[in-house]
Amino acid sequence: xxxxxxxxxxAKELDVSVSTVSKALSNSKEIxxxxxxxxxxxxxxxxxxxxxxxxxxxxxxTKTIGILIPEIVHHxxxxxxxxxxxxxxxxxxNVIVGLSNESFTKEIINMEMxxxxxxxxxxxxxxxxxxLKQDYHHFNATINQGMPIVMFDRVVNEVDCDxxxxxxxxxxxxxxxxxxxxxxxxxxxxxxxxxxxxGRLRTQGYLEALQNNGIEADSNLILKIDDSLDVENNLDxxxxxxxxxxxxxxxxxxxxxxxxxxxVSAMKVARKLGLKIPDDVQVIGFTDGxxxxxxxxSLTTVSQHGQxxxxxxxxxxxxxxxxxxxxxxxxxxxxxxxxxxxxxVIETEIIERESTK
Amino acid sequence: xxxxxxxxxxAKELDVSVSTVSKALSNSKEIxxxxxxxxxxxxxxxxxxxxxxxxxxxxxxTKTIGILIPEIVHHxxxxxxxxxxxxxxxxxxNVIVGLSNESFTKEIINMEMxxxxxxxxxxxxxxxxxxLKQDYHHFNATINQGMPIVMFDRVVNEVDCDxxxxxxxxxxxxxxxxxxxxxxxxxxxxxxxxxxxxGRLRTQGYLEALQNNGIEADSNLILKIDDSLDVENNLDxxxxxxxxxxxxxxxxxxxxxxxxxxxVSAMKVARKLGLKIPDDVQVIGFTDGxxxxxxxxSLTTVSQHGQxxxxxxxxxxxxxxxxxxxxxxxxxxxxxxxxxxxxxVIETEIIERESTK
DNA sequence: ATATTTTACGAAAACGTTTTCGTGTTGACA
DNA sequence: TGTCAACACGAAAACGTTTTCGTAAAATAT
Numbered sequence: 099x100x101x102x103x104x105x106x107x108x109a110k111e112l113d114v115s116v117s118t119v120s121k122a123l124s125n126s127k128e129i130x131x132x133x134x135x136x137x138x139x140x141x142x143x144x145x146x147x148x149x150x151x152x153x154x155x156x157x158x159x160t161k162t163i164g165i166l167i168p169e170i171v172h173h174x175x176x177x178x179x180x181x182x183x184x185x186x187x188x189x190x191x192n193v194i195v196g197l198s199n200e201s202f203t204k205e206i207i208n209m210e211m212x213x214x215x216x217x218x219x220x221x222x223x224x225x226x227x228x229x230l231k232q233d234y235h236h237f238n239a240t241i242n243q244g245m246p247i248v249m250f251d252r253v254v255n256e257v258d259c260d261x262x263x264x265x266x267x268x269x270x271x272x273x274x275x276x277x278x279x280x281x282x283x284x285x286x287x288x289x290x291x292x293x294x295x296x297g298r299l300r301t302q303g304y305l306e307a308l309q310n311n312g313i314e315a316d317s318n319l320i321l322k323i324d325d326s327l328d329v330e331n332n333l334d335x336x337x338x339x340x341x342x343x344x345x346x347x348x349x350x351x352x353x354x355x356x357x358x359x360x361x362v363s364a365m366k367v368a369r370k371l372g373l374k375i376p377d378d379v380q381v382i383g384f385t386d387g388x389x390x391x392x393x394x395x396s397l398t399t400v401s402q403h404g405q406x407x408x409x410x411x412x413x414x415x416x417x418x419x420x421x422x423x424x425x426x427x428x429x430x431x432x433x434x435x436x437x438x439x440x441x442x443v444i445e446t447e448i449i450e451r452e453s454t455k
Numbered sequence: 456x457x458x459x460x461x462x463x464x465x466a467k468e469l470d471v472s473v474s475t476v477s478k479a480l481s482n483s484k485e486i487x488x489x490x491x492x493x494x495x496x497x498x499x500x501x502x503x504x505x506x507x508x509x510x511x512x513x514x515x516x517t518k519t520i521g522i523l524i525p526e527i528v529h530h531x532x533x534x535x536x537x538x539x540x541x542x543x544x545x546x547x548x549n550v551i552v553g554l555s556n557e558s559f560t561k562e563i564i565n566m567e568m569x570x571x572x573x574x575x576x577x578x579x580x581x582x583x584x585x586x587l588k589q590d591y592h593h594f595n596a597t598i599n600q601g602m603p604i605v606m607f608d609r610v611v612n613e614v615d616c617d618x619x620x621x622x623x624x625x626x627x628x629x630x631x632x633x634x635x636x637x638x639x640x641x642x643x644x645x646x647x648x649x650x651x652x653x654g655r656l657r658t659q660g661y662l663e664a665l666q667n668n669g670i671e672a673d674s675n676l677i678l679k680i681d682d683s684l685d686v687e688n689n690l691d692x693x694x695x696x697x698x699x700x701x702x703x704x705x706x707x708x709x710x711x712x713x714x715x716x717x718x719v720s721a722m723k724v725a726r727k728l729g730l731k732i733p734d735d736v737q738v739i740g741f742t743d744g745x746x747x748x749x750x751x752x753s754l755t756t757v758s759q760h761g762q763x764x765x766x767x768x769x770x771x772x773x774x775x776x777x778x779x780x781x782x783x784x785x786x787x788x789x790x791x792x793x794x795x796x797x798x799x800v801i802e803t804e805i806i807e808r809e810s811t812k
Numbered sequence: 813a814t815a816t817t818t819t820a821c822g823a824a825a826a827c828g829t830t831t832t833c834g835t836g837t838t839g840a841c842a
Numbered sequence: 843t844g845t846c847a848a849c850a851c852g853a854a855a856a857c858g859t860t861t862t863c864g865t866a867a868a869a870t871a872t
Contacts, residue, residue, distance in 0.1 A: 152828035509858035
């Protein structure tokens with residue numbers, strides 16, 4: 099087991115100086131052809147590769163991006179990661195992943211762990227607990243230390259940074275509009291409590307679509323699920339709530355759910371109650387994940403294009419990193435030449451499947 | 456925007472030496488109480504945190520684990536990551552993720568990118584293409600450079616390292632045995648081509664269970680799907696193949712599928728052909744993901760405990776890293792005191808749901 | 813008063829690079 | 843033969859730490 103070889107060892111072995119080796123390997127014309135050849139051959143033989151950590155220290159940049167998300171076992175988030183990794187890799191960056199597990203404290207700990215030199219910038223989505231507390235000091239602190247952040251999906255106005263979001267509002271509008279066009283008269287909404295911004299926006303879209311079409315919103319037709327409890331493991335609770343909801347509103351002929359799980363559960367419950375999909379009830383969900391695709395009947399859904407979100411986020415971040423890089427140093431601190439923070443909106447798309455007519 | 460403060464800056468500001476600052480911050484008793492207090496106060500005020508990169512360089516260890524997997528948008532793999540991240544975080548490590556995308560070349564590139572100092576060790580699952588080529592030199596090269604590897608799920612005998620695997624064979628045996636006990640007489644197998652080891656093992660388990668129960672295997676009842684094409688996006692192909700399979704074998708009353716998707720598709724097709732589940736056909740899948748849980752009917756399945764696999768892998772790796780660490784240097788290279796490579800087998804568990812009686 | 817020990821700190825090396833600058837040797841040119 | 847440029851290389855600094863070792867000054871012992 100031979101440890102990785104270093105410049106110093108090559109230098110010693112070949113009886114030249116470290117600087118000569120370094121220059122020879124980068125094909126500097128300061129070094130004679132002879133020595134260059136000799137050194138390169140030797141380096142190749144021993145499979146020399148410069149040590150990343152040393153480079154990071156020297157260049158004061160790590161060429162790695164920190165991703166901080168609430169949860170990884172989640173189709174949407176893993177799609178985003180895939181997008182990030184794609185462009186990161188293409189542009190020569192690595193990706194380091196931290197999970198907040200929806201916890202405020204873990205979010206902070208993770209940020210601090212990574213912010214101390216390990217990465218050049220963050221791409222993150224805010225944890226539920228943080229959204230609830232509305233405490234964003236750690237984001238601002240990180241930014242103030244000169245580390246750029248790109249937020250996606252769950253973003254917040256209180257932090258000044260680039261953002262990539264799904265057009266939740268219009269996605270919901272489109273979905274509900276489609277139900278209306280499909281002759282649904284009593285469209286139910288299954289949503290979350292309001293503090294997660296995406297849930298709120300989708301709810302607003304639902305209301306907007308109704309209003310645009312002259313339908314009066316009926317608060318009885320809105321079911322708010324408390325998703326602070328872990329729904330995945332409390333499926334029965336979810337299902338009984340939905341069943342109750344259907345029973346008290348037998349006139350429901352269309353359902354818009356703010357996520358896949360609610361939509362699929364709604365279908366399941368509806369069928370147990372003897373309702374046919376899409377004949378008696380049509381259903382549209384949000385998020386195009388495995389569930390939508392493979393449910394029976396397969397679910398018409400609003401696709402968020404998670405991968406595109408990831409790619410955009412990564413590009414925004416890396417662009418900014420390399421821009422910082424280009425300007426030697428801000429000569430005029432007041433005339434900051436940096437591009438303003440932008441908010442990219444990724445359009446949604448309705449994927450029609452069997453749960454609508 | 457003030458950049459992170461360094462020891463040197465503190466030293467200058469307080470008019471002491473860098474070494475003094477360093478010692479004061481680590482509460483060395485070499486430094487007087489007065490100066491210690493002063494320095495610590497100042498450091499706290501400016502929120503000093505040691506630079507990780509510098510530490511990594513000095514200590515020649517990064518406290519980061521590299522994960523290299525074929526795909527992240529995949530319930531099993533993301534569960535494993537979650538497990539890894541959990542213990543890594545608890546034990547003070549970070550996690551950096553690379554995706555091979557099932558490609559041999561990307562696997563190599565990613566490994567090389569990370570092996571140059573960025574991480575202390577690998578946890579990985581081999582890409583399909585690599586398994587096909589049976590070229591494992593990059594793994595052995597990495598190991599020879601002194602970087603430990605832990606492989607999980609898709610492992611291979613040709614590489615000497617710690618391994619964590621699912622008991623695919625026995626999982627399959629258990630599943631098929633259950634079908635037999637449930638009075639199935641003609642049990643079909645839906646599997647992949649043989650080169651992915653897990654597929655092969657599950658197939659063997661199927662055969663074994665039949666044999667143990669005095670049932671003769673019927674090659675007509677085995678459907679091998681070529682999953683080199685991207686099944687997710689070619690669902691119709693998969694479904695027609697399965698439909699064809701059912702039609703040519705109308706006597707099938709039980710199905711064991713080596714993954715969720717095949718199982719769910721089989722259920723879908725079966726129902727379209729007018730078969731009732733579980734009355735006419737009982738189905739068991741492998742991998743306990745979202746699909747199994749939320750399919751209608753929900754799918755009885757063999758759970759692999761991905762999170763546990765991740766946790767075990769991480770513990771194995773970190774244990775080895777810290778063991779290396781403990782022994783100052785191998786005085787006797789021949790009397791290597793390292794623990795032997797072990798293979799941990801994570802038992803599977805059958806989760807009974809609605810697709811079996 | 814002298815010798816010895818403790819106290820409190822600084823200098824420097826090391827981790828592995830890259831880069832700037834300096835310098836000895838060679839060759840060309842006047 | 844003397845001057846100068848070109849060439850080929852090395853020394854040293856820098857990135858931010860920790861740690862070993864050395865050493866003045868102060869405290870204690872003789």
